Amino acid sequence: MNIKIDKYEKTGKNKYRIYLNNGEIIDTYDNVILNNELLIKKEIDQTLYQKIIEETNIEEYYIMC
Numbered sequence: 001m002n003i004k005i006d007k008y009e010k011t012g013k014n015k016y017r018i019y020l021n022n023g024e025i026i027d028t029y030d031n032v033i034l035n036n037e038l039l040i041k042k043e044i045d046q047t048l049y050q051k052i053i054e055e056t057n058i059e060e061y062y063i064m065c
Contacts (some may be wrong), residue, residue, distance in 0.1 A: 002043045008033075020044075028056040 004021040011017050016033060018026040032055045033039060036048060044052070 002045050003049065005038065005042050005044065026052060026056070028052060029059045031059060032056050 003024075006019045006021050009017040009019070011027065014030045016028055016030060018028060018033075018038070020026065032052055035055065036052060038044070038052075041048075
């Protein structure tokens with residue numbers, strides 16, 4: 001099942017909120033958006049969704065260090 005991206009919202013210096021059509025919201029970073037070409041891809045599948053979550057967690061750990 002593919003999920004569509006409804007909109008983006010900038011929430012911080014390098015942080016964005018992605019609103020999905022299933023009602024879910026992902027808070028992530030500009031690097032994750034660019035690395036996965038999410039500006040071009042308006043649909044994400046389950047594999048890409050998991051990758052976005054993992055990369056977001058890695059960015060958060062990096063920033064905390």
